[in-house]
Amino acid sequence: MTLGALPDRARAVVIGGGVSGCSVAYHLAQLGWSDVVLLERRQLTCGTTWHAAGLVGQLRGSQNMTRLARYSVELYRRLEAETGVATGLRQNGSISIALTRERAEELRRSLALARAFDIEGGEIDAAEVKRLYPHLETGDVVTAVHLPGDGQCDPANIAMALAKGARMKGARIEEGVKVTAVGQANGRVTGVTWERAGATGFIEAEVVVNCGGMWARDLGAASGVTIPLHACEHFYLITEPIEGLGQLPVLRVPDECAYYKEDSGKMMLGAFEPKAKPWGMAGIPEDFCFDQLPEDFEHFEPILEQGVRRMPLLATAGIHTFFNGPESFTPDDRYYLGEAPSLRGYWVAAGYNSIGIVSSGGAGYALAQWIDRGQPPFDLWEVDLRRAQPFQANRAYLKERVSETLGLLYADHFPYRQPATARGVRRSPLHEQLKARGAVFGETAGWERANWFAGPGQEPAYRYSWGRQNWFENARAEHLAVRQGVGLFDMSSFGKIRVEGRDACAFLERLCANRIDVEPGRLVYSQMLNEHGGIESDLTVSRLSETAFLLVVPGATLQRDLAWLRRHLGEGESAVITDVTAGEAVLCLMGPRAREVLAGCSPNDFSNESHPFGTWREIEIGWGLARAHRITYVGELGWELYVASDQAAHVFEALEAAGAEPGLTLCGLHVLDSCRLEKGFRHFGHDITDEDHVLEAGLGFAVKTDKGPFLGREAVLRKREAGLERQLVQFRLSDPEPLLYHNEPIVRDGRIVGILTSGAYGHWLGASVGMGWVPCAGESAAALLASSYEIDVAGRRVAAEASLKPFYDPEGARVRA
Known part of the structure; x- marks a missing residue:
């Protein structure tokens, strides 16, 4: 060479x-x-x-x-x-200021998270902001957070x-x-x-x-x-040198979509404006190299006007550089x-x-x-x-979405906030029926999913807040309907994977921790593990026949789960893996009166003797057919009804008619989440991930080490021998007022030991509930629970009860009723 x-x-x-x-x-x-x-x-x-x-x-x-x-x-x-x-690294700290009460709550929650991660920081008032940043107008500052270890480079x-x-x-x-x-x-x-x-x-x-x-x-x-x-256009300006500027922390004023950075006596003012300008739809020029994009001062002017009010010295500072350059953004x-x-x-x-x-x-x-x-x-x-979802490769979709996502960097990060652009790509066959009945939709993996239902005369839209949002009472009514009567959820967004072939059973036995070789008609809850015993997938497996299985996974993890299966299919193994998600709608009928609704629209027998928990049956429903899976994610008697997409609207109408007398209530995903948290059911991606050991997650009941070899088995055996180092614990606040979302620090005997992985309001329990990991090496369960626990909610420590069993129906009697 x-x-x-x-x-x-x-x-x-x-x-x-x-x-x-x-x-x-x-x-x-x-x-x-x-x-x-x-x-x-x-x-x-x-x-x-x-x-x-x-x-x-x-x-x-x-x-x-x-x-x-x-x-x-x-x-x-x-x-x-x-x-x-x-490298020019200078740890001169950062200040983020809040101009509204809602932003102040966000900053206080972020500061609590910083404490959990052992990042030095503190809340400061307007006077301290003025001392650290003397050139700033601080009369309208509600509060601020100072992180001394931040900086610039x-x-x-x-x-x-x-x-x-x-x-x-x-x-x-x-x-x-x-x-x-x-x-x-x-x-x-x-x-x-x-x-x-x-x-x-x-x-x-x-x-x-x-x-x-x-x-x-x-x-x-x-x-x-x-x-x-x-790519989107990203704007900033740099002033001429300003006499007496001094070295300053990085400043973020998210309520004005702006950041400030002092460097060598000059000031940079940059923006993450609410509506950005996508760039490069037709491709990036071949000769692009250290290039700038055309100036658009009109676009930047609102940011500059606010910047001059915030830092009056900018009014007399000369502009050295007005810069516009492209950066890439994701959906x-x-x-x-x-x-x-x-x-x-x-x-x-x-x-x-x-x-x-x-x-x-x-x-x-x-x-x-x-x-x-x-x-x-x-x-x-x-x-x-x-x-990433395959449809997201669509350039028109991306152009529309990134016009929003650039601005979301500095928008209020409210809980449950939904994207506003490029919506409606993936819809359930029941979308229009639900919309007509007041559904307010959220988006997951491109799917439009009913999150809650507006009442008569109520605006079917979110009004975001860190407190009780405008749908809080709607969710309470839906939640109690599931607990006391019967609720209906559209879960057509479930990922559905068909695995079939001569070796399908042996293949799934090798990948799943639970026993999959059961008789046709059975449902199996299982995890797929990695070699460390971490959870790669949380799923249910239905045996359809001797050689065919249906795997049901969260819609958000479908591509991940398909990839995991395909990567582990051995050379020479005869099994076909097919994404069949779009072929079937899923209607989840849940609550103690679910049998009454089914009896009103189906001649089949739904008794415990004929249709026990953990089984599926082909049923007639209305004038159509469905596969009824007796399983639940809310902790109640219920069935997931898998219906061919072309029959979904009819089956929905049949259920509605049959549910008139029992008081069938349409329910959204927010209530699915609050019910599952009361019941202590885990959520992949939040509570359990590939670094969380299946035994420490409390899911050992779904692991059958006696069935023979499977991926992760040796790690399970080692953990059983060595003992648990941490456990996933459920918490309920003693005060019914504070709201939990996730990331709130867990305080054990006065010391932060972790953060909540998920949280929601438990309407049946009458307080917020959450889950999170707590270290427990060498401890018994009794010792773990004997401690005093608090949850840090935006800087306020709230007493909490801890449990390793579900607060709701700990023996699981209701799901088998």
Whole structure:
């Protein structure tokens, strides 16, 4: 190979030379992957990194995202000594100010979370804000939060330091090389085709990492990989030097959609305006390199006007730079990490939603660990690429949605807030019937789902708040109907996977912790585990015949679960895995009077003797047919009715007519959540994840180690021998007024020991309930429960009762009634 020529082979090829790509290359090299090549189409940092604002905020919305952000700060702190390249990291702190009571509640809840994550910080009043930021108008400040460990950095230099660090460990960094295609064969990547200065070639590789930033979507699409992101215009201005400005903390004024950063005596004012300007719908110009977008002062002017009122010195400061540059945003404001479900060896780190600098250090570390070990270092479902839905590759959808998601970064992060744009992509066959009856919809994985039902004369829309929202009493009525009478839920968004074939039973026995080899007509609740005993999937399996099974999973995890199944199907195993979600609607009839409703529209026998809990039967209903699964997620007598989509509307009408006398109530997803929390049922992605051991999650009853080998069995046996280190505990507040959502700190005997993974108001129990993990190494259950517990709700500690059994119907008698 001649000097300067590209290699013919590499263990990994990283595509993209922004801070994300440089971080992935650096961390792979740190793990001993010296055979790594990074290819940058133009020059390092020339896409988005070079013009990033460089804000470094350590506190994120979850423990693991905070862990990654804090890692980034530590990495950037040590990089200069390691590489000799200055990173410009300055931990001058940050201040976030609230101008409304609602924002004050949000900041106080975030500060409670900071305490749980051991991040230094405190609430400060307007006078203290003025002392720390003397140039600021503070007359309307309600409160503020100061985090001294936050700060700012030089994004381009951080990328250069990471690139140098990667080179020092043996990685190659090549500029001016465009990847034109990713090769693949038999469902795996084989390498990349490149071109440089008229020359072309191919690098064979077992791993390809797409760190292409705003180019990542189109690059992925060429390989059949869905990476839903879209660029938006991002605006900021930088003043001329201001005499006497002094060094200042980073300032965020989210109620004015603005952030401020002092750097070298100049002031930067940036914006995350409510309605953004998407860019690059027709593709990004081939020669884009360190480019700016056309100015649009009219678009930025409202932010500047508020900025001048907030910081009057801006009125006389000269403008040195008015900048407009593109950054990529995703439909849910969370970035993408992980391996593509459709192509082995194709990995992604992209879509950072304007927090790429503080995220990329940790993201590169986590992805490198994942690539190296074959599994993530901890739960990364929040940013896992497998959450992306195939339809989200639609560019018109993305353009519409990201016009909103940029602004959502600084919008009030109210509980239950729903996106307003690009709605209605996926609808149940019953959507219009529910809408006509007052349904107020939310969105999950693109599905429109009835979250609650408005009453006569009530506006069918959310009015958001941190307190009791406008649907609180509606939810109470729905909740009590399920507990005392009968409620009907449309759960057509359930993911439905059919697994069938000669080896289907043996395949599922190998993947599921519970016994799947049961007689046809039985339902099995189970988890699929990883080799550490962590929960990869929470599902029910219905045996349809000797060779066919139906797996029901949450709609949000369908793509993840399909990928897990397909990755573990052995070569030569005869089993077909099919997504059949759209083929059937699901109507969940739940409550003590459910039998009465069914008796009014079906001639079948629904007695315990004929149709016991945990079984399914084919039934006649109205003039149609359905498959009735006797199972529940709310803790009551009930059936999930699986109906062919073309018959769903008729069956719904038949149930409505039969339910007139028993008082059938239409119910939404908010009540499904509050009922399941009273009952202590776990929710995947919140309460249980792939880093949570199935026994510590309290799900050992669904694990059958005596059935023979299955993935995770040895980890279960080891945990039984060693004992539990932590447990998932249910909590009920003693005070009926405070509201729990999730992320509230758990205080045991005066010390924070964890956070709530989920929370809601328990209308039957008369107080908020939640669940969360509590350390318990070497303790008995009695000792764990003997402690005094409190939950920190926005800085106020509220006494709570703890339980390892459900507060509602702990013996499970109602579901078998």
